[in-house]
Amino acid sequence: MKAALLPSPAHQAAPKPLLKWAGGKTQLLGEIIPKIPQNYSRYIEPFFGGGAVFFSLRPDKAIIADNNPELINLYQTVADDVDGVIAKLRQYENTEDSFYAVRAQDWTKLSCAEASARTIFLNKTCYNGLYRVNKSGGFNVPFGGYKNPKITDEVSLYAASALLRRSTIICGDYKRVLQENARQETLFFLTHLICQSQSTPISNDIPKNSSTKRIILSLPLR
């Protein structure tokens, strides 16, 4: 793991989501956070997306997971090599030509830092911060044409990196994540599942012998 280069003040800033993400819970934090109990030993968020609740709670011990490998590459790389991501981000320009050239790249063929920077750059400069891919996995949201998007937010990246470094980051399906990690006194944040499938009993996905404390917040899908 490479150490971050910036001095301490940037590390002390409050971490916040690195991406705008469909279904993100930033607008609902005022409703969600007061409902979360104080006494849990671990936090698990298996539909992580932009991770608004995680970045607000800043748990000491967390498992964050998602089945989107591009997204998980971003979080793992910001944890392990935030300087590399920042260096790549600084090379981008908010022009239409640059946007479409970067969009045409296959992220799986790039280094981890380049792929992460690409994900952030496209999120900040595409239309409405949408994430949408075609059947072959190619990002297909058009250029946003915004005047001054903050492409390289170093303070947020360093703050997120410090928090992500103390978390376990998994790329995988929520069922595996729950089956392998459900233990006592774990707090789950599971809104995506509840919203997507109101009829799926969540307890089917958690081992029967686990006496896990479950907190399920049922919120409308946004």
Ligand SMILES: C[S@@+](CC[C@H](N)C(=O)[O-])C[C@H]1O[C@@H](n2cnc3c(N)ncnc32)[C@H](O)[C@@H]1O
């Ligand atoms: C609505 S977003 C989560 C929003 C997030 N909680 C927030 O506050 O920003 C849903 C996420 O679940 C992920 N996802 C969808 N199906 C999944 C599955 N079967 N297993 C794991 N993750 C999944 C998607 O990739 C997406 O990032």
